[in-house]
Amino acid sequence: MYDCFSFPYNAEMAFLHDSIREVLPDLSDVAKDMLVETLLAQGVETYSDLQYVTEADLLSALRPIQARKAVDSNSSFSIQEGASSLPSVSPGPSSSSRSLSPISTSSSASRSPDVDWADTFDIPWKKFPEELIQSLERGKRPSPQKRREMVRIVVREMMQKSSDISKRHSTIVAKKIVATYPKSLQDVIEGDIIGSGYHSLVKQLQNRIENAKRSTTPKRRKRKLHAESDTDEMPAEKRAPIQETYGCIKWEMKFMPLGETAESQQQSRDELKSLSKQNAPNQDVVKQLTRSTFYTQRKEVNNGKEIKYLLEDWPFLFDEIGMAVHFEELTGVSLKETFVRNLDLKGKRLLNYLETVAVNKSKRLLQSFTNIQLMRREHTGPSGDVLEMVLLLLSYFDEKEDVMFTYVEDTCLAEEVQMDQVPLTPTIVVCGKLTMCFLTQSCFSAKRWMLSVDRMIVQPSITSFIPALCLMFGSFYVFNIHYPVVLASTLEFLQSLVFFFSFSSLFSRCFFSINPERGTKVEKTSKSRLHVNPRVITLIQDLSDHEWCSQ
Numbered sequence: 324m325y326d327c328f329s330f331p332y333n334a335e336m337a338f339l340h341d342s343i344r345e346v347l348p349d350l351s352d353v354a355k356d357m358l359v360e361t362l363l364a365q366g367v368e369t370y371s372d373l374q375y376v377t378e379a380d381l382l383s384a385l386r387p388i389q390a391r392k393a394v395d396s397n398s399s400f401s402i403q404e405g406a407s408s409l410p411s412v413s414p415g416p417s418s419s420s421r422s423l424s425p426i427s428t429s430s431s432a433s434r435s436p437d438v439d440w441a442d443t444f445d446i447p448w449k450k451f452p453e454e455l456i457q458s459l460e461r462g463k464r465p466s467p468q469k470r471r472e473m474v475r476i477v478v479r480e481m482m483q484k485s486s487d488i489s490k491r492h493s494t495i496v497a498k499k500i501v502a503t504y505p506k507s508l509q510d511v512i513e514g515d516i517i518g519s520g521y522h523s524l525v526k527q528l529q530n531r532i533e534n535a536k537r538s539t540t541p542k543r544r545k546r547k548l549h550a551e552s553d554t555d556e557m558p559a560e561k562r563a564p565i566q567e568t569y570g571c572i573k574w575e576m577k578f579m580p581l582g583e584t585a586e587s588q589q590q591s592r593d594e595l596k597s598l599s600k601q602n603a604p605n606q607d608v609v610k611q612l613t614r615s616t617f618y619t620q621r622k623e624v625n626n627g628k629e630i631k632y633l634l635e636d637w638p639f640l641f642d643e644i645g646m647a648v649h650f651e652e653l654t655g656v657s658l659k660e661t662f663v664r665n666l667d668l669k670g671k672r673l674l675n676y677l678e679t680v681a682v683n684k685s686k687r688l689l690q691s692f693t694n695i696q697l698m699r700r701e702h703t704g705p706s707g708d709v710l711e712m713v714l715l716l717l718s719y720f721d722e723k724e725d726v727m728f729t730y731v732e733d734t735c736l737a738e739e740v741q742m743d744q745v746p747l748t749p750t751i752v753v754c755g756k757l758t759m760c761f762l763t764q765s766c767f768s769a770k771r772w773m774l775s776v777d778r779m780i781v782q783p784s785i786t787s788f789i790p791a792l793c794l795m796f797g798s799f800y801v802f803n804i805h806y807p808v809v810l811a812s813t814l815e816f817l818q819s820l821v822f823f824f825s826f827s828s829l830f831s832r833c834f835f836s837i838n839p840e841r842g843t844k845v846e847k848t849s850k851s852r853l854h855v856n857p858r859v860i861t862l863i864q865d866l867s868d869h870e871w872c873s874q
Contacts, residue, residue, distance in 0.1 A: 475531060497524040501524060646798075662792075699711070713817075726810050727751060729752045731753070736783075
């Protein structure tokens with residue numbers, strides 16, 4: 324059965340579902356959809372194409388050992404527990420079935436009954452309170468209290484089915500619930516579906532499960548599984564960390580554009596360098612040349628060329644025009660246009676929530692809001708609301724302002740900035756006047772901004788905050804830089820709510836990839852991270868509730 328969140332089912336992929344069903348008859352619908360997506364992305368169009376599926380083709384969905392087993396004509400195509408993206412499969416009695424490849428035969432492991440319960444789990448609708456059912460049936464958003472009560476009822480029923488409930492189980496159940504009443508339960512802000520639409524409910528289910536099990540589950544240490552890897556045989560895009568390719572649709576181009584040669588690329592590079600020295604270069608020419616040399620730009624960025632070299636050879640990459648062209652080619656998203664459009668749709672409502680609701684829940688946020696209002700009295704400007712929104716988000720998430728902003732005097736030149744005090748990650752350098760009430764520089768007094776990347780001023784004169792913010796955000800993607808952990812929530816919130824358009828299915832990842840369903844842009848640490856930041860989801864959920872209450 325395919326609901327509104329499932330991968331689109333049509334005749335073109337029917338043979339894939341049939342093939343997978345023959346090999347893995349007990350595989351859940353969710354797992355089948357994800358496997359179909361992986362195969363289609365590799366170009367599988369006919370049944371005979373399956374024989375050309377290689378280990379490298381499956382490494383984005385399976386671990387190396389599992390991928391080898393999947394394509395080995397003398398081995399079984401089995402998806403084992405611990406696969407990186409597919410739901411877990413427990414070992415059990417084997418059953419005879421054909422290999423995925425049409426030229427091989429083998430047997431695959433069937434799952435134990437305990438893993439199957441989530442796929443056939445019946446949502447206990449009849450046990451929900453009448454008030455909750457009425458809200459759901461009328462397409463209204465239930466109150467936070469009724470939503471929590473719904474979660475408690477569902478978790479109680481889930482725990483009667485199994486004592487070992489994984490995130491996969493919670494995801495399947497949440498997906499069923501939201502699919503039945505999307506208008507009432509989807510993660511939506513002003514008509515835009517956030518992520519897959521059900522991550523906040525997954526989070527609530529998991530938290531409730533952990534709370535219910537906390538008193539009875541002993542602490543235990545997980546054993547790390549080390550899989551073999553053949554990264555030397557993998558293409559660069561699959562060898563790269565997920566943080567670098569995250570959100571990109573053209574991270575690496577295998578072939579030079581038709582009609583282009585190494586000589587023509589070099590000629591266009593030289594022309595761009597020449598145009599960068601002009602006071603008012605033709606913007607259309609700059610855009611066309613930047614787009615035509617995207618192939619070479621990506622090659623050099625992905626090969627690890629230093630920022631100093633890139634600034635010399637591709638100066639427009641650090642300019643508002645060139646950055647916008649490269650970012651759109653890379654991600655499929657218009658950088659500044661998308662930001663401004665979504666700011667018009669969501670900015671005022673977000674700021675209203677932070678100023679009127681969130682400040683009453685946090686003394687730290689209230690103090691920041693008070694300071695900001697004092698600074699805005701002394702200095703006002705067209706970007707004041709956007710600045711306030713970003714500063715309040717930093718305070719809301721308790722993240723470090725000095726990692727996003729470095730403050731210098733308003734007369735400071737690029738060569739005078741003390742770079743040893745500037746972070747390595749993309750940073751906005753604020754050239755602001757002294758604020759009398761705090762005796763420090765203020766964002767609101769700034770008439771000029773700079774951009775620093777790798778402790779190098781790459782753009783010495785930006786006239787307003789919005790272009791500066793877009794250049795900083797775009798630099799993380801264009802130059803393969805991970806979000807710093809100390810700014811993770813703020814940047815992921817801007818990414819998910821401001822810089823991206825909604826999508827509601829796995830298939831739509833092919834079109835707007837700022838918020839793909841897998842991975843994260845945040846730098847890797849010893850702690851594992853969910854691909855959707857729980858703190859971001861909490862704020863989005865609170866915003867949704869505030870929006871409904873305001874209507």
